[in-house]
Amino acid sequence: xxxxxxxxxxxGIRDWSMKGGHISSAPVNAAEIFGSRVFSDKAQxxxxxxxxxxxxxxxxxxxxxxxxxxxxxVATALKDWAVEHGATHFTHWFQPMTGVTAEKHDxxxxxxxxxxxxxxxxxxxxxxxxxxxSSFPSGGMRSTFEARGYTAWDPTSPPWLHMNGNSVTxxxxxxxxxxxGEALDKKTPLLRSMEAVSRQAVRVLKLFGSNAExxxxxxxxxxxxxxxxxxxxxxxxxxxxxxxxxxxxxPPKGQELEDQYFGSIPERVLACMAETESExxxxxxxxxxxxxxxxxxxxxxxxxxxNANVAVDHQMMTMETLKRIAPRYGLECLxxxxxxxxxxxxxxxxxxxxxxxxxxxxxxxxxNPHDNMQFLVFCAAVLRAVDRWQGPLRASVANAGNDxxxxxxxxxxxxxxxxxxxxxxxxxxxxxxxxAKSTKQGGLLDMGVSVLPKLPRDAGDRNRTSPFAFTxxxxxxxxxxxxxxxxxxxxxxxxxxxxxxxxxxxxLEKSTAKGEDLAKxxxxxxxxxxxxxxxxxxxxxxxxAAWEKEAAKRKxxxxxxxxxxxxxxxxxxxxxxxxxxxxxxxxxxHGRYEIFLENYSKTINVEGNIMVLMANRYIxxxxxxxxxxxxxxxxxxxxxxxxxxxGRKLLVxxxxxxxxxxxxxxxxxxxxxxxxxxxxxxxxxxxxQIVPAMAKLRETGDKIEVLTPHENWPMPTYREMLFVK
Numbered sequence: 001x002x003x004x005x006x007x008x009x010x011x012g013i014r015d016w017s018m019k020g021g022h023i024s025s026a027p028v029n030a031a032e033i034f035g036s037r038v039f040s041d042k043a044q045x046x047x048x049x050x051x052x053x054x055x056x057x058x059x060x061x062x063x064x065x066x067x068x069x070x071x072x073x074v075a076t077a078l079k080d081w082a083v084e085h086g087a088t089h090f091t092h093w094f095q096p097m098t099g100v101t102a103e104k105h106d107x108x109x110x111x112x113x114x115x116x117x118x119x120x121x122x123x124x125x126x127x128x129x130x131x132x133x134s135s136f137p138s139g140g141m142r143s144t145f146e147a148r149g150y151t152a153w154d155p156t157s158p159p160w161l162h163m164n165g166n167s168v169t170x171x172x173x174x175x176x177x178x179x180x181g182e183a184l185d186k187k188t189p190l191l192r193s194m195e196a197v198s199r200q201a202v203r204v205l206k207l208f209g210s211n212a213e214x215x216x217x218x219x220x221x222x223x224x225x226x227x228x229x230x231x232x233x234x235x236x237x238x239x240x241x242x243x244x245x246x247x248x249x250x251p252p253k254g255q256e257l258e259d260q261y262f263g264s265i266p267e268r269v270l271a272c273m274a275e276t277e278s279e280x281x282x283x284x285x286x287x288x289x290x291x292x293x294x295x296x297x298x299x300x301x302x303x304x305x306x307n308a309n310v311a312v313d314h315q316m317m318t319m320e321t322l323k324r325i326a327p328r329y330g331l332e333c334l335x336x337x338x339x340x341x342x343x344x345x346x347x348x349x350x351x352x353x354x355x356x357x358x359x360x361x362x363x364x365x366x367x368n369p370h371d372n373m374q375f376l377v378f379c380a381a382v383l384r385a386v387d388r389w390q391g392p393l394r395a396s397v398a399n400a401g402n403d404x405x406x407x408x409x410x411x412x413x414x415x416x417x418x419x420x421x422x423x424x425x426x427x428x429x430x431x432x433x434x435x436a437k438s439t440k441q442g443g444l445l446d447m448g449v450s451v452l453p454k455l456p457r458d459a460g461d462r463n464r465t466s467p468f469a470f471t472x473x474x475x476x477x478x479x480x481x482x483x484x485x486x487x488x489x490x491x492x493x494x495x496x497x498x499x500x501x502x503x504x505x506x507x508l509e510k511s512t513a514k515g516e517d518l519a520k521x522x523x524x525x526x527x528x529x530x531x532x533x534x535x536x537x538x539x540x541x542x543x544x545a546a547w548e549k550e551a552a553k554r555k556x557x558x559x560x561x562x563x564x565x566x567x568x569x570x571x572x573x574x575x576x577x578x579x580x581x582x583x584x585x586x587x588x589x590h591g592r593y594e595i596f597l598e599n600y601s602k603t604i605n606v607e608g609n610i611m612v613l614m615a616n617r618y619i620x621x622x623x624x625x626x627x628x629x630x631x632x633x634x635x636x637x638x639x640x641x642x643x644x645x646x647g648r649k650l651l652v653x654x655x656x657x658x659x660x661x662x663x664x665x666x667x668x669x670x671x672x673x674x675x676x677x678x679x680x681x682x683x684x685x686x687x688x689q690i691v692p693a694m695a696k697l698r699e700t701g702d703k704i705e706v707l708t709p710h711e712n713w714p715m716p717t718y719r720e721m722l723f724v725k
Contacts, residue, residue: 027274028278028281030277030278030281033278033281033282034281034282034284034286035281035282035283035284036282037085037160037161037163037282037283037284038158038159038160038161038282038283038284039078039081039082039158039159039160040158040284041057041158043081044056044057044077047077047080047081048073048074048077049073052070052073052074055067055070056070056074056155059155059156060155060156061214061357062213062214063195063214066127066155068123068124069123070123071123071124071126071127072122072123073123074123074126075121075122075123075125075126076121078121078126078159078170079108079119079120079121079170082108082159082161082168082170083108083119085161085168086163086168087108087161087168087169087170088107088108088109088167088168088169089105089106089107089108089167089168089169089170090105090106090108090121090125090169090170090171090172091103091104091105091106091169091170091171091172092104092129092131092151092153092172092174093171093172093173093174094131094151094173094174094175094176094185094187095176095185095186095187095312095316095485095487096136096137096176096184096185096186097136097137097138097184097185097186097592097595098136098137099483099484099485099599100316100485101316101320102131102136102176103171104129104131105169106125108120108121126153126172127152127153128150128151128152128153129150129151129174130148130149130150130151131149131151131176136149136176136184137595137598137599138178138184138591138595140590140591140594148178148179149176149177149178149179149184150176150177150178150179151174151175151176152174152175152176152177153172153173153174154173154174154175154187154191154309156191156307156309156310157173157309157310157313158173158284158310159171159172159173160283160284161283162283164324173187173313174187175187175188175191176188182585182587182588182591183584183588186312186485186487186488186491187309187312187313187487189487189488189491189583189584189588190308190309190312190487190488190490190491190494191309192491192581192582192583192584193217193490193491193492193494193495193498193581193583194216194217194308194309194494196494196495196498196581196582196583197215197217197354197494197495197497197498197501198214198215198216199498200497200498200501200502200505201215201354201356201362201378201501202214202215203501203502203505203509204374204377204378204381204501204504204505204508205356205362205374207505207508207509207512207518208373208374208518210356212356212357212358212360213357214356214357215354215355215356215357215362216307216308216354216355216356216357217307217308217352217353217354217490217493217494217497218305218306218307218308218311218352218353218354218355218361218474219305219306219308219311219312219350219351219352219353219486219490220302220303220304220305220306220311220351220474221302221303221311221315221348221349221350221351221480221486222289222300222301222302222347222348222349222351223300223301223302223315223318223319223322223348223482224293224298224299224300224346224347224348224482225298225299225300225301225322225333225334225335225346225482226295226297226298226299226333226334226339226340226346227269227272227297227299227326227331227332227333227334227725228297228331228332228334228721228722229330229331229332229721229724229725230326230327230330230331230332231330231716232332232716232720232721232724233332233334235715235716236715236716236721237610237613237614237618238607238610238611238614239332239334239339241606241610242336242603242606242607242610243334243335243336243339243401243483244334244336244337244338244339244340244401244404244607245339245340245341245718245721246607246610246611246614246694246698247611247614247619247698247701247702247705247715248340248341248702248705248717248718249702249703249705249706249717249718250341250342250702250718251717251718251719251722251723252719253723254295254296254342254343254722255294255295255296255343255344258294260292260293260294260295260296260298261292261293261294262291262292263292264292265290265291265292265299266725268329268330268331268725269299269329269331269725271329272325272326272328272329272331273290273299273301275325275328275329276301276321276322276325276326277290277301279321279325280314280317280318280321283317284314285303285314285317285318286303286304286306286314287301287302287303287318288302288303288304289301289302290302293344293346294343294344295340295343295344295345295722296343296722296723297721297722297723297725298343298344298346301318301322303315303318305351305353305474308352308490308494311486312485312486312487312490315348315485315486316485319335319483322335323335334346335482335483336401336482336483337399337401337402337404337405337481337482337483338401338404338405340718340721340722341404341698342718343722345404345405345482346405346481346482346483347405347478347479347480347481347482348480348481348482348484348486349476349477349478349480350476350477350478350480350486350489350490351471351474351475351476351477352474352475352476352477352490352493353473353474353475354378354497361473361474362374362375362378363375363378363379363382363470363473363474363475364473365379365424365473369423369424369427370427370430373518373519373522376427376431376522376526377504377522377525377526378501379424379470380428380504380525380526380529380530381497381500381501381504381529382418382475382497382500383418383428383529383530383533383534383536383537384500384503384504384529384532384533385493385496385497385499385500386416386418386468386496386536387418387532387533387535387536388496388499388500388533389492389495389496389499389574389577390416390536390556390557391557391559391565391568391571391574392492392495392496392568392569392571392574392577393416393477393489393492393493393496394414394416394479394557394559394565394568395492395559395565395566395567395568395569396488396489396491396492396493397477397479397480397481397484397489398559398561398562398565398566398596399481399483399484399562399596399599399600399603400562400599400600400603400604400607401481401482401483401484401603402479402481402484402562403561403562405481406479406560413465413467413542413543413547413548413558414479414558414559414560414561414565415467415542415547415548415551415556415557415558416467416468416479416536416556416557417466417467417468417536417537417538417542417551417556418466418468418469418470418475418536418537418538419466419468419469419470419537419538419539420470420537420539421470421539422539424470425537425539428530428534428537431523431526431527431530432527432530432531432534434523434527435523465541465542465543466478466538466539466542467479467542477489477493488592491583491584494583495577495578495581495583496577498581498583499577499580499581502581504525504529507521507525508521508522508525511524511525535554535555535556536556538550538551561687562596562600562683562687563597563600563680563683563684563686563687566593566596566597566600566683567593567680569589569592569593569596570589570590570593574589575589594679597679597680597682597683598679600683600686600687601679601682601683601686604686604687604690604691604694605672605686605690607694608668608671608672608690608693608694609672611665611668611694611697611698612665612668612669612672614715615661615665615697615701616665618714618715619661619701619704619705619714620658620661620662620665621714622708622712622713622714623654623657623658623661623704623708624658625712626654626708626709626712627651627654627655627658630647630650630651630654631651633647634647634648634651650707653707654704654707657700657703657704657707658704660700661697661700661701661704664693664696664697664700665697667693668690668693668694668697671689671690671693672690674689705717
């Protein structure tokens with residue numbers, strides 16, 4: 001089977017190459033096509049009456065309510081625009097607690113009395129939809145028989161057209177709530193958290209003389225992913241059903257030569273990337289970079305910063321587009337956090353900041369950060385937020401896939417800490433002692449070659465091991481996993497920041513109300529924050545054993561797996577935080593806790609059952625056949641009068657492995673037969689019993705693979721999947 005898949009992959013690459021690849025037209029002009037399928041601000045201005053356009057912009061920028069008459073006019077303009085582009089249907093596109101998106105398509109078609117039909121779309125249909133809510137995860141918030149749920153149009157995320165073959169659909173980003181008003185999705189809490197952080201950030205800005213009325217959380221998520229030949233994918237039941245390989249011996253060459261990172265992009269992969277980017281440009285996703293990542297067959301795509309809500313929608317569109325375009329090139333896109341053991345897994349570095357309505361980045365330090373009081377206040381607020389709320393932040397990135405990645409060589413550890421860099425660390429150390437009077441400068445870097453320019457050097461290096469790093473004008477939350485929706489990590493981060501800014505604004509307002517000079521009040525407050533929360537700052541090697549010991553001394557949390565991390569969502573403190581700022585009420589957060597636990601258990605259960613299937617149907621038959629062949633060979637040699645010492649040794653070794661493998665398979669199969677009335681108990685059982693049993697079975701299976709002839713092995717190996725491009 002392995003050689004058959006390899007032959008199919010080679011044939012696919014050959015055919016693709018002979019046809020000149022899948023490229024059907026000349027390279028596109030990105031500027032010309034960007035946003036061509038989006039009902040953008042420009043399209044709105046062109047198609048809406050001025051009062052309606054202004055009302056819609058007020059809704060988008062200031063959160064003002066949209067009245068029915070305005071909604072009807074917007075709906076008509078949207079319908080006309082979509083139909084002109086060939087659309088026949090519209091959909092309320094939402095993000096339920098499944099981790100992926102959902103959609104139900106409705107036609108614009110409306111029959112008339114004369115037997116014909118017209119395209120019709122009303123404001124009511126734009127604003128509200130009613131999908132069945134009973135079949136989506138609710139964590140106990142809804143009973144199965146309570147089916148009514150509503151989708152509500154999110155005007156802050158622009159509508160766009162999804163084109164697929166002969167189908168064109170108008171896509172309306174929406175929130176999803178139950179009949180009782182509880183959030184059943186990932187967008188609603190994010191929007192609530194953005195409003196909450198905006199209110200508190202505006203309070204702080206007003207103290208510094210700003211007249212901004214709105215502040216927006218912004219983010220730019222870097223997406224890591226793998227591309228492998230589809231013939232390999234279809235020959236691996238584990239990749240199809242679990243998204244990762246559950247068996248697989250390490251190849252002779254992995255990533256140890258470090259020749260993949262930023263290397264030349266393979267031709268077929270580059271063609272796939274180019275078409276993916278073209279499709280994303282058309283729907284307004286501002287993708288900026290593409291490159292080889294560290295592991296063989298691993299790549300990255302990253303956008304420019306956007307409003308966090310739009311960025312989340314665009315991130316979901318990016319993942320869906322990668323999965324949709326890859327097959328056109330005979331490839332499969334793998335978004336799992338750890339599709340291949342022994343090489344780097346995939347993350348989704350979440351670059352996060354705050355920006356006011358005028359476009360000013362509130363985490364931009366300027367030329368002299370030590371004099372930039374406003375920046376120092378917002379930066380200190382981040383220190384306080386991450387330190388105080390490290391538990392729910394860690395829980396926000398907890399899932400079964402990320403358990404394979406966090407703490408490994410390519411990912412930050414499960415311990416939350418902040419990297420500030422030499423420049424900011426020096427400034428905050430000065431603040432702790434009383435006041436900051438200077439900023440470290442990097443100067444110029446002379447490379448010793450006259451024709452090369454002298455480069456401006458940053459005042460400090462970067463730290464790729466940090467889970468939460470300052471990177472110039474933003475913080476990079478690097479613990480987010482590649483396959484997850486980034487809404488929840490950003491929701492928790494916004495809520496934590498809301499609490500910090502609320503505390504800071506309250507204290508500064510009290511001080512200035514008493515007549516205290518703002519600069520003195522800020523200096524005093526910053527010193528207090530640094531002293532109380534400096535334990536969260538760490539600029540060293542987060543992978544080292546020494547840091548784990550040091551973190552324990554600092555009493556930082558070290559929640560090494562999902563089951564250990566998730567209870568942080570339902571502590572008294574976290575429940576109070578999210579409820580206070582109306583991000584999630586206790587019922588909504590408890591529901592999510594139950595959903596996350598169930599998802600963990602179901603994921604491990606699926607993986608365990610696939611391992612048993614692969615062991616019994618693929619590996620054991622192959623191993624027993626080869627064991628028989630060894631035995632026949634040993635017997636034949638012995639009958640010829642020349643006993644085979646090494647042959648007997650191989651037979652004994654292989655037989656022991658096969659026996660152990662069969663026993664471990666049966667043991668895992670038996671362990672999987674487990675039921676529990678408690679989601680917590682079941683998740684702990686999966687972590688403590690099933691995961692170790694799976695690891696033991698894999699270890700034995702991989703040893704069998706190494707000893708089994710390649711032509712007999714029933715599935716593609718790492719050597720093929722990672723290096724045939």
